[in-house]
Amino acid sequence: MKSFYRGKSLLFGAVALLLVLLLGFWSISKFIDYEKRRDLNSWQLTLGVMADQKAHEIDSWLERQFAVLQELARNGSLQLYTQQLRRSQTQHPSVESAEISYLRNLILATAERHGFTDRGEPASSRIGANIMAQADNSLALIANGDSIITGTVGISKPTPGLRQKILEVLQRGETSLLDVYVNANNRPVVAFLVPVFALQKQSNALKPIAVLCGTKDVSQALYPLLRSRHAATKTDECYLIRKRGDLVQYLSPLADGTLPLKKSLAANAPDLAAGVALQSPGWFGNGKDYAGNDVLFTSRKIAGSPWILVQKIHAREALAGSRSHQRFLLLSLSLVLLLAASLLIAFWWYGGMLESQRVAADLQAKTELLASRTALLAAVSDNIHDFIFILNQELHFIFANRSLADRLSIPAEDMKNKNLASAFGPASARILERLCQKSLKEGSLSQPEISLEMNGEHLVFNAAFIPVAQPESDRQVLLISLHDITLLHEMQQKRERLRRQLVAALMRAIDLHDPYSANHSANTAFFASAIGRSMNLEPDALETVETAANLCNLGKLSIPKQVLTKTGALTAEEQELMRKEPEFARELLGQIDFDGPVCEAVAQKYECLDGSGYPDGLSAEQVIFPARILAVANAFVAMISPRAYRDRFAVADALDQLLKQAGSKYDRQVVAALFHVVENETNWSQWDERQQKFIN
Structure with missing residues (x-):
């Protein structure tokens, strides 16, 4: 029977070990896959940044070319002279008109400044509009599709494709781009077409009278933008493609020496990176390049053109370090797993042999631990205060x-x-x-x-x-x-008594400094506390409101007494000084560590919900709730109390004033709570006696 259970235990251990090994190898595989995805994500980010940078440069280059031609097309002189030339026919064709001379000089100056002329040409070159010449970079003013009014050196009669584009621009009145094509010099060029409108409107339908046609050799201006700027990589490459029927045409020179526009491949070729880029611009993935190499690539659509920018790097170079790292991980983790399995087997055998000894030792240790903890508990409980x-x-x-x-x-x-x-x-x-x-x-x-x-x-x-x-x-x-906590409780009570005595002393100092506002702080505290209790504020919030109300006039200590007691009209300087009272209070209270936002409430007592208050122009939720209560109580007490420059308001009149401004300057709920306090909780006969006492 014993051998039976031992054999069953061995079988169970073998199955468990096999499961551990399978789980371990599965975890290693998942971890290596994760590392591979992480490396691919890193290259996705890197290639994306490179592609975005070059796509942005190409977009900017296209926008600059159109901007140059559009600025020239809006030139008033160019519009006027072109309109005049279209209306009249010269009677001496062999004699160049002043209008054509001016237009040619204007176009030549613009072309030389912005690269629409071949390099090395003398700026003084002159041609007639009817001379056929060959230039890779040119700028011309064209009418009726192929009638060249004037232009730079080397312009030639428009090709059929260019003529068709010019007619479309004349028909629609919109700028257009003639895609990359090979000119008579076997150079890749691109044409920018911008309509020129009459200076004065001739009819209800605004139609172009001519077209500015600028051509540029893209091998000089565009292709350099595609060059790699990363010396750390050897096989990264950026090129432009476009779709031609069922083919992918490569517009830029390729790393294998292929010239622009000289390579086309089937767009539906399996795993062709360029084919995927045409179907899903912006996609990142791996595939085959034009030479059949495995590559990582991403793509970007060039705005305003049929071009797709492809940024790629050979997968062998990009993932060389990653694959080496993955092989290292596979080998090292497998060895660790096998070592762990060996250790598990050793521990299992060793543990089985010492099981009985361990159980006995555990029982002894628990007995001793229980005894020691019992003694410790007794010592702690008997000696704790x-x-x-x-x-x-x-x-x-x-x-x-x-x-x-x-x-x-x-x-x-x-x-x-x-x-x-x-x-x-x-x-x-x-x-x-x-x-x-x-x-x-x-x-x-x-x-x-x-x-x-x-x-x-x-x-x-x-x-x-x-x-x-x-x-x-x-x-x-x-x-x-x-x-x-008896001593702590007594200290807290003593501290509270001291706080109230200090506040009372400050209130007396304020009353002595401004006798016309005597007892204003106490009255404000009375109504503010009553409003807080009516609104069921928490004890801490109620204490904050009461303390802030008692100290609400502390800033007056920084204002000269003669200004506070002046019975006549205040000067502008004195009014500005009075408006700084909250700021003076904030300076005096700012360094005191109150339990609640007392300083903020005092500083905001003149702030209004509509933002018309001062000193900070706070509005709505920026005004804290204790400050809203203090604002209403302060305003009410100020109105029903006499001042050096006026008599006091009747209570009803003061409430009417607050009600009119409820919702705009004052919190509507706080005003409603004040109404409740005035109507139900205030003994006005005692109030008048107390006020008269302070006045006397």
Whole structure:
């Protein structure tokens, strides 16, 4: 029987090892595929950047040529003289008219400046419009399809293809490009055609009167843009193609020495990179180039032309490092996998031999660990200053640490099975029983702050009530921790009293500095706090509003007293000084670390929702909510309080003023809350008595 189980164990181990090996080789294959895709993605990005750069340069080159001709076509003199020449026929053909001379000089100057003449020609060359000459770069003014008015040296009668394009431009009135073709000098050229319109409109239909035809030798101007600028690669190449029927025609010179327009291949040839580029411009992939080499390529469409730019590199060069890296990964990871499998076998045999010894050692170690942790727990619980105890569901003590027992003056061994009342007293027991029942009922942690009386002393604790399930039954026990924060609580109260005293001192200083606004801060704080309570603000937000209201006039301390108490009209300088009050307040409060946005609320008390306020012109959500409450309370108190330059407003009039500006300057909800406070929460008889007291 033992040999049977041993054989079954061996079979299971062999199957598991085989699965591990299969999974390992599958993971290696996936990782190598990932590395290959990463390298391809890198080349996709590299070729894409190269193609985009060259496509942009070609687009820019085409746009510059058309821009030159369009600027010339819009020349008023050229339009006028061309129109006059079209209307009249010279009576002495052998004598050149002044108009033709001017047009020729204008065209020659433009052509020489922008490369529409063959290099090396003298600028003073002169030809007649009827002389047939051969030039690779030329600029001519043509009418009626083939009637050359004038042009640069070497212009010849338009070819049939060029004549057809000229007639199309004359018919449609739009610029056009005559695709690359071989001229009489066996040079690849491209023609740019731009219509010339009459200076004065002759009829409702605006038709061209002539065409500016500029030809350029692309081997001099265009093909250099395709040259590789990367010395790090040897086989990258960029060329232009176009579709001719079912063929792909290569427009630019190729790396194998093929001249422009001398190679054409079937567009549907299998895996032909140029064929894919014609069908899907922008596509990245691998395929065959014109010489049958495996390449990585991408393509771009050249705007305004039938050209497709192809950027490629031999796959052998591009992926040489990647393939070497993949072979290294395959070999090294396979060796690691086999080594790991060997180690697994060794560990399996070794583990089986030592299994019984390990189990015994584990049991011994767990016993010792349990004993040490029990001792550690006892040491921690007996020496920690927090009060820790455990209650059962009947709220009787199961455990209490020594700190609690000493505080209650009860021996630790006598705490077990006591109830809360016998340990803490009736008053504290009622507080604890209520929280214990709630925690047991909800089955969740609760951490309230509670005040208890212990041995005649009132203490404040951060308490934690933690229900703990007992594994041996479905009953729960309650772990309770009491952390004494009495000193911290007293310090916080002292700090709060000090804060309020400092704020009150600042308010008195403000009232003394501006007696006409005496008690303004206190009144603003009264209404701002009432509005906040009416709107159910959180305690922290309510404290922020109250503090900001008490300090809202702090900026007045930076304004001279004679300006604040002046009864006459303020000068422009004094008005500007008064408008800086929020900025003065922000400077005074900016370095104080308040619990809430007090400084921001004070600085924004004159900001309006429609952006018409000051000092920063904030609007809508840029104005924080405490500042909206402060703005309404401040405005209301200011209106119902007398000033050095006016009497106070009636309460109803002040509310009407705020209501008119609700939604534009003031928050509509805040104004509504103020209405509620004024109508339901303000004793106006006491208010008037208090105001009169301050006035007197």
